[in-house]
Amino acid sequence: MTQPDRGFVSLRDVHKTFGAHKVINGISLDVAKGETICIIGPSGSGKSTLIRCINALVPVDRGSIHLDGIEVNTPKLDKLALRRRVGIVFQQYNLFPHKTALENIMMAPITVLKQDRAEVEARARALLKKVRLAGKEGAYPGELSGGQQQRVAIARSLAMRPDVMLFDEVTAALDPETKKDVLTTIQDLARDGMTCLVVTHEMGFAREVSNRVYFTEGGLIVEHAPPAEFFSNPQDPRTREFLSQVL
Amino acid sequence: MLRFSDAFAPSAVRVTSRAALAVSALVFVGSSAMAAAGSAHDSVLTILIRWAPLLLSGFLFNLLISVLSMAVGTLAGIPLGMMQLSSLRPLARLGYYLTQFFRNAPWLVLLFICVMLLPFEFRVAGLRIPFPDWVKAVVGFSLPAMANVSEILRGAVLSVPTGQWESAESLGFNRRQTMFQIILPQCIKRMLPPWMNLYSLITMSTVTASVVGVSEMLTMTAQVHAAEGSRPELLAPLYSFAMLCFFVYAYPIGKWTEYLERKYQVKD
Numbered sequence A: 001m002t003q004p005d006r007g008f009v010s011l012r013d014v015h016k017t018f019g020a021h022k023v024i025n026g027i028s029l030d031v032a033k034g035e036t037i038c039i040i041g042p043s044g045s046g047k048s049t050l051i052r053c054i055n056a057l058v059p060v061d062r063g064s065i066h067l068d069g070i071e072v073n074t075p076k077l078d079k080l081a082l083r084r085r086v087g088i089v090f091q092q093y094n095l096f097p098h099k100t101a102l103e104n105i106m107m108a109p110i111t112v113l114k115q116d117r118a119e120v121e122a123r124a125r126a127l128l129k130k131v132r133l134a135g136k137e138g139a140y141p142g143e144l145s146g147g148q149q150q151r152v153a154i155a156r157s158l159a160m161r162p163d164v165m166l167f168d169e170v171t172a173a174l175d176p177e178t179k180k181d182v183l184t185t186i187q188d189l190a191r192d193g194m195t196c197l198v199v200t201h202e203m204g205f206a207r208e209v210s211n212r213v214y215f216t217e218g219g220l221i222v223e224h225a226p227p228a229e230f231f232s233n234p235q236d237p238r239t240r241e242f243l244s245q246v247l
Numbered sequence B: 001m002l003r004f005s006d007a008f009a010p011s012a013v014r015v016t017s018r019a020a021l022a023v024s025a026l027v028f029v030g031s032s033a034m035a036a037a038g039s040a041h042d043s044v045l046t047i048l049i050r051w052a053p054l055l056l057s058g059f060l061f062n063l064l065i066s067v068l069s070m071a072v073g074t075l076a077g078i079p080l081g082m083m084q085l086s087s088l089r090p091l092a093r094l095g096y097y098l099t100q101f102f103r104n105a106p107w108l109v110l111l112f113i114c115v116m117l118l119p120f121e122f123r124v125a126g127l128r129i130p131f132p133d134w135v136k137a138v139v140g141f142s143l144p145a146m147a148n149v150s151e152i153l154r155g156a157v158l159s160v161p162t163g164q165w166e167s168a169e170s171l172g173f174n175r176r177q178t179m180f181q182i183i184l185p186q187c188i189k190r191m192l193p194p195w196m197n198l199y200s201l202i203t204m205s206t207v208t209a210s211v212v213g214v215s216e217m218l219t220m221t222a223q224v225h226a227a228e229g230s231r232p233e234l235l236a237p238l239y240s241f242a243m244l245c246f247f248v249y250a251y252p253i254g255k256w257t258e259y260l261e262r263k264y265q266v267k268d
């Protein structure tokens, strides 16, 4: 379905303003199936907005967003069809606090996709094992650490069997110890061939795991390159300035 | 974070009832002693014991009215609150105006209107359904209860972090599924303390039904006083007894509300 000249996930000249505030000023990017890209940039540069545009949580003003041939920026968009193919994980986990870890994972496939409960439960248990949380099935989010909650949130998204995963600074609220477990989980996913778009401040992760790194500022992509090149030889002064602060 | 329960801060009720206990106990003991001192009349205690069954039956009537009003008010208030939150604008507006109208009307006025304007019986298909004053009073108290429950529900829903909506939407839940499976279940805990405060307020205000002749406790107290020859020295002990009954009932509810408020304090 993907057009030959466009990636599996593909943005063309995307614009978004909130009121008079221009947040995204013409962003284009392409991600091939199975690739992992990292998006870095200063706070307020529009990274979260960009990620939310891809699964239509935020409607864009102008431009085209394709996901495996599905055009996102159209009034005719079948949102459910899009959302079952795109998982998103947020900085604040946003687990459903009144449900156990297992129920959190099972809810959407049962309610939204009307799948068989027994089959969904088996899958949910397998996913918890995959994010290394076997034994926490009956725990409520309030009883889990931040890192554990975040891994449940990842499993919850994966239960919908998405083709693309979006991560929005998912380790920003975590302490260094639990950060590692979450990053490892994402790394495993990327290795297994999941297409991942990762907004992060973890430069080590970007360097090791991603196929390309994008640097955004002021709602624009300033530059992008494979990590080795990006980190050793940044071209734009703004990128160099940013890297000198975070590295 | 929006603290919707502030609207029904229990402190006012609490202070009043604590003072009430102190005052009524004092007045009660003092006046009993005075009234008993060298008179040919029965002692206050004798009088109270004589009339206690009647007075307490009046009090039970207050409780019945309060429970029914709260039940009807809750059953009507939840749909009204949902209406306020509807994504259909006209429906949401209607819900908002209905809520505001009944929330900003004095309870006594609503009570008067209900008692005066509602018929004393309904005829449905040849069947006569009597509609006594106390039932009208229940309707009168249900209206403000409904409006306040509607507002409590709205506040509770709005106090759920937007991340919950975002997550649900990203997982493909529609608005209705999100509301019923994710948002509302989280609201029950949030609603409980302000809902119980509202119940306490309704209970206290049931005595205003005496104004329209419902034979609840205040009415009974006045009648007992008259039956005992309207002796002025009986006023304090009789009315203190009424206060005491309300206090003994409402104070534990207030305490429990406080406990729930602490327990369910929204953490994020």
Ligand SMILES: Nc1ncnc2c1ncn2[C@@H]1O[C@H](COP(=O)(O)OP(=O)(O)O)[C@@H](O)[C@H]1O
Binding pocket: A018, A021, A023, A041, A042, A043, A044, A045, A046, A047, A048, A049, A050
């Ligand atoms: N829903 C919104 N309404 C208005 N302004 C918003 C909204 N979401 C984001 N913004 C603004 O857009 C800008 C970019 O935000 P964001 O995409 O969160 O950046 P980043 O994730 O890079 O920090 C910020 O200035 C923010 O205040």
Ligand SMILES: [Mg+2]
Binding pocket: A047, A048, A049, A168, A169
């Ligand atoms: Mg952000």
